[in-house]
Amino acid sequence: MPFNIPIALTWLRIAMIPLLVGLFYLPDAWTVSGWRDSAAAIAFIVAAVTDWFDGYLARRWNQTSAFGAFLDPVADKLMVVAALLILLHLGRVDLLIALVIIGRELTISALREWMAKIGASSSVAVHRLGKFKTAAQMVAIPCLLYWQPIEGMSTRVVGSILIVVAAILTVWSMCYYLKKAWPEIQRRS
Helix, strand or coil, rough: CCHHHHHHHHHHHHHHHHHHHHHCCCCHHHHCCCCHHHHHHHHHHHHHHHHHHHHHHHHHHHHHCCCHHHHHHHHHHHHHHHHHHHHHHHHCCCHHHHHHHHHHHHHHHHHHHHHHHHHHHHHHHCCHHHHHHHHHHHHHHHHHHHCCCECCCCCCHHHHHHHHHHHHHHHHHHHHHHHHHHHHHHHHH
């Protein structure tokens, strides 16, 4: 297993998941009002930035690897799922939206694994729809974690709108990937 700075950043993102979840298990007496939401939003933002940064560094320094290509999306999905479950528990995201996003992540991950196994991974390569979905999620989730106004702007409203946009893009991108893979699915059935 290779180890370099991009992979270290990916492992850092995975290590931040228990921190993010743990914040919501702290007794209220231990926290200052709003501190937990702020810390959770900051932790998620740091994770999102490391997601972009580790990919950038891996390409720039020519340190891409099969292990890094595997671990990076796993770290992303784990962080998003953990955050969605927290938001669901707090009543800040709808159950249907969480199910759609988590279900899509599982479906597309399984599809990509199967397509790679049969040598057809290029047909389900990352598309810009998936990138837009990820961008919407990466802005929506910290807004919903923070849950407090910033300079008169409601992060609740912004986060709620963007998570719906992310859910719509989630379904759209899943349909796109399934359509691209469908010829192989039919051929192998």
